[in-house]
Amino acid sequence: xxxxxxxxxxxxxxxxxxxxxxxxxxxxxxxxxxxxxxxxxxxxxxxxxxxxxxxxxxxxxxxxxxxxxxxxxxxxxxxxxxxxxxxxxxxxxxxxxxxxxxxxxxxxxxxxxxxxxxxxxxxxxxxxxxxxxxxxxxxxxxxxxxxxxxxxxxxxxxxxxxxxxxxxxxxxxxxxxxxxxxxxxxxxxxxxxxxxxxxxxxxxxxxxxxxxxxxxxxxxxxxxxxxxxxxxxxxxxxxxxxxxxxxxxxxxxxxxxxxxxxxxxxxxxxxxxxxxxxxxxxxxxxxxxxxxxxxxxxxxxxxxxxxxxxxxxxxxxxxxxxxxxxxxxxxxxxxxxxxxxxxxxxxxxxxxxxxxxxxxxxxxxxxxxxxxxxxxxxxxxxxxxxxxxxxxxxxxxxxxxxxxxxxxxxxxxxxxxxxxxxxxxxxxxxxxxxxxxxxxxxxxxxxxxxxxxxxxxxxxxxxxxxxxxxxxxxxxxxxxxxxxxxxxxxxxxxxxxxxxxxxxxxxxxxxxxxxxxxxxxxxxxxxxxxxxxxxxxxxxxxxxxxxxxxxxxxxxxxxxxxxxxxxxxxxxxxxx
Amino acid sequence: xxxxxxxxxxxxxxxxxxxxxxxxxxxxxxxxxxxxxxxxxxxxxxxxxxxxxxxxxxxxxxxxxxxxxxxxxxxxxxxxxxxxxxxxxxxxxxxxxxxxxxxxxxxxxxxxxxxxxxxxxxxxxxxxxxxxxxxxxxxxxxxxxxxxxxxxxxxxxxxxxxxxxxxxxxxxxxxxxxxxxxxxxxxxxx
Numbered sequence: 001x002x003x004x005x006x007x008x009x010x011x012x013x014x015x016x017x018x019x020x021x022x023x024x025x026x027x028x029x030x031x032x033x034x035x036x037x038x039x040x041x042x043x044x045x046x047x048x049x050x051x052x053x054x055x056x057x058x059x060x061x062x063x064x065x066x067x068x069x070x071x072x073x074x075x076x077x078x079x080x081x082x083x084x085x086x087x088x089x090x091x092x093x094x095x096x097x098x099x100x101x102x103x104x105x106x107x108x109x110x111x112x113x114x115x116x117x118x119x120x121x122x123x124x125x126x127x128x129x130x131x132x133x134x135x136x137x138x139x140x141x142x143x144x145x146x147x148x149x150x151x152x153x154x155x156x157x158x159x160x161x162x163x164x165x166x167x168x169x170x171x172x173x174x175x176x177x178x179x180x181x182x183x184x185x186x187x188x189x190x191x192x193x194x195x196x197x198x199x200x201x202x203x204x205x206x207x208x209x210x211x212x213x214x215x216x217x218x219x220x221x222x223x224x225x226x227x228x229x230x231x232x233x234x235x236x237x238x239x240x241x242x243x244x245x246x247x248x249x250x251x252x253x254x255x256x257x258x259x260x261x262x263x264x265x266x267x268x269x270x271x272x273x274x275x276x277x278x279x280x281x282x283x284x285x286x287x288x289x290x291x292x293x294x295x296x297x298x299x300x301x302x303x304x305x306x307x308x309x310x311x312x313x314x315x316x317x318x319x320x321x322x323x324x325x326x327x328x329x330x331x332x333x334x335x336x337x338x339x340x341x342x343x344x345x346x347x348x349x350x351x352x353x354x355x356x357x358x359x360x361x362x363x364x365x366x367x368x369x370x371x372x373x374x375x376x377x378x379x380x381x382x383x384x385x386x387x388x389x390x391x392x393x394x395x396x397x398x399x400x401x402x403x404x405x406x407x408x409x410x411x412x413x414x415x416x417x418x419x420x421x422x423x424x425x426x427x428x429x430x431x432x433x434x435x436x437x438x439x440x441x442x443x444x445x446x447x448x449x450x451x452x453x454x455x456x457x458x459x460x461x462x463x464x465x466x467x468x469x470x471x472x473x474x475x476x477x478x479x480x481x482x483x484x485x486x487x488x489x490x491x492x493x494x495x496x497x498x499x500x501x502x503x504x505x506x507x508x509x510x511x512x513x514x515x516x517x518x519x520x521x522x523x524x525x526x527x528x529x530x531x532x533x534x535x536x537x538x539x540x541x542x543x544x545x546x547x548x549x550x551x552x553x554x555x556x557x558x559x560x561x562x563x564x565x566x567x568x569x570x571x572x573x574x575x576x
Numbered sequence: 577x578x579x580x581x582x583x584x585x586x587x588x589x590x591x592x593x594x595x596x597x598x599x600x601x602x603x604x605x606x607x608x609x610x611x612x613x614x615x616x617x618x619x620x621x622x623x624x625x626x627x628x629x630x631x632x633x634x635x636x637x638x639x640x641x642x643x644x645x646x647x648x649x650x651x652x653x654x655x656x657x658x659x660x661x662x663x664x665x666x667x668x669x670x671x672x673x674x675x676x677x678x679x680x681x682x683x684x685x686x687x688x689x690x691x692x693x694x695x696x697x698x699x700x701x702x703x704x705x706x707x708x709x710x711x712x713x714x715x716x717x718x719x720x721x722x723x724x725x726x727x728x729x730x731x732x733x734x735x736x737x738x739x740x741x742x743x744x745x746x747x748x749x750x751x752x753x754x755x756x757x758x759x760x761x762x763x764x765x766x
Binding site: 004005006008031032034035110111134163166167168169170238241242244245310311312323324325326327328329331332333334335336337338339364367370371372443445538541543545546547556558559 | 587588589600601603604609610611612613614615616621622623624636637638639641642643644654655657658660661662676677678679680681682683685686687688689699708717
């Protein structure tokens with residue numbers, strides 16, 4: 001008997017890629033997709049890298065496929081937007097070695113700025129979408145994805161959601177299949193997408209999609225579980241599990257391939273059941289197509305396009321059953337916060353004291369928008385801080401941004417921020433950019449990038465020097481490096497650069513408090529004799545410092561990592 | 577056997593993932609079907625975190641729903657209160673008697689509720705433990721979550737030997753002995 005293991009959905013995807021004989025994997029970290037690469041790296045047979053962004057990762061995978069090997073690229077849903085330029089066109093080119101893109105959606109927005117549905121992107125790009133329902137299927141469906149990628153000459157999207165990526169289930173391990181690399185053949189008509197060639201590929205894409213819709217009935221991942229015919233359900237992915245729990249007697253058409261839809265199969269199933277429900281999280285992608293074929297069905301009339309579903313949600317919406325559980329207690333919320341010892345807190349506190357606004361970006365430091373810091377005014381997407389600040393200046397003039405800075409992390413700067421900085425320099429902006437350099441990709445759990453000097457495989461490599469990149473490379477004269485915890489120098493530097501009528505960059509350095517290489521200093525203590533309970537130390541909002549009911553202020557020794565920010569704020573030198 | 581529903585709740589950074597991995601290992605060893613659901617990413621940064629563990633003959637849904645938890649393990653008082661409505665009528669609440677102020681309380685925008693455990697005791701079967709103090713006595717404050725798990729162990733379907741064996745396989749090699757001691761400490765409090 002083969003070995004059984006409990007695996008995260010993402011771990012199972014990595015295992016599936018290994019078993020499918022994948023040779024190259026590229027990705028940029030993003031919740032909930034990150035652990036795919038972190039598990040792939042354990043297989044020596046696969047070359048795996050962190051690319052600076054999803055577009056680059058996608059192109060690396062395309063190149064690997066063109067060279068004849070099976071390739072994987074993984075990213076979160078918003079990363080698919082970054083990668084969509086190559087994605088839409090590789091749909092025309094097709095593949096040599098199988099090419100699979102894992103897109104991890106985040107219904108419920110556990111760690112994302114929007115709730116977009118990647119199936120819509122795949123439909124627009126005319127590529128098939130495979131959707132597993134648990135870890136075991138995740139592993140098997142990846143292998144199926146490579147089969148159809150090569151059979152139909154198409155890149156394939158495997159779509160997951162947070163609940164699948166971050167749930168563990170039992171997986172049976174199989175051996176790795178070693179595909180023979182397909183020899184390279186020069187084929188300009190297929191691989192060079194200029195108008196004269198692309199125009200001939202578009203009909204191929206359309207024919208491919210039509211063929212797959214017909215063949216879908218025979219795909220093993222599409223199956224009908226015929227039961228009581230009063231209620232029929234078409235579903236896929238994680239919602240299938242909620243259907244099995246809430247409607248155990250219903251007939252179910254479980255779709256493994258959700259694009260293109262197997263129309264003949266759906267039409268037959270619809271005829272067999274009395275009442276047809278379409279149950280899919282987020283957008284009505286399946287539902288709108290089925291309705292457009294004139295099939296009577298119920299979906300978003302009674303179900304939401306927001307957030308995650310559950311069995312209880314289906315029981316309420318479809319069966320009218322109420323849960324008999326008690327109402328939740330009304331308690332204070334506990335939002336995520338910057339960790340004790342986080343260098344971003346020191347930077348944001350300096351900005352707050354100077355009364356500045358920050359154009360923000362994507363990373364832990366987005367939490368600079370949360371009270372009591374509340375310094376970050378805007379956040380859109382990866383790399384947007386610098387370009388939005390530039391746009392503000394072009395609209396409102398220098399006067400508008402006289403009390404503004406842009407803040408962006410080192411990893412996000414390498415992702416797409418550097419483009420925005422080049423633009424600000426080229427188009428004569430005068431903004432001040434703070435690169436919050438904590439030597440890692442923090443929020444997704446400490447991944448390396450081009451400026452850390454270490455690869456996904458753990459090799460030590462020359463690091464991109466952020467100072468040289470900005471100062472010598474782009475040519476920004478006013479580039480300097482400051483320690484995040486040197487509040488005096490940091491404050492002076494920010495004041496000076498914000499006042500300067502030229503673009504400037506301050507690289508604010510201090511490693512992430514959670515980095516293993518960053519040994520915590522001993523916890524600090526408050527001398528209650530000296531403390532006058534003024535609360536100055538509490539202003540930056542460090543979770544290790546609390547006021548007891550007696551009014552006494554104390555530092556929790558299990559949380560404090562001795563960064564010393566509070567020590568510098570105490571007027572009575574009571575903290576040591 | 578009916579599917580058993582366990583929840584582990586706490587504050588990001590308290591080690592809910594480690595404890596759920598131990599539970600996962602146990603269920604697998606005992607031959608159950610099992611699903612675990614975790615929280616990663618931004619929500620982990622000092623936020624309220626919840627892990628679901630479901631095991632039985634065949635498990636579909638990976639999450640535990642309101643009113644369905646057999647055992648709720650809370651590493652912090654306020655989090656116990658936040659998720660108490662997930663408990664079944666005869667469910668057991670194991671709560672670590674620790675207070676960690678959420679940011680709205682730190683900045684004075686909200687009050688930390690008083691007498692949480694006393695209130696919960698009126699509605700549920702509650703086992704309270706000061707695991708921080710016990711862990712400090714043991715000499716490693718980080719083992720507090722294993723002490724809590726030890727106390728919870730009596731309310732689950734696994735043998736004492738299996739618990740120890742899975743802890744040994746799951747925790748970092750350097751900390752095997754201290755974690756086993758921590759487990760025994762909690763187990764004998766029940």
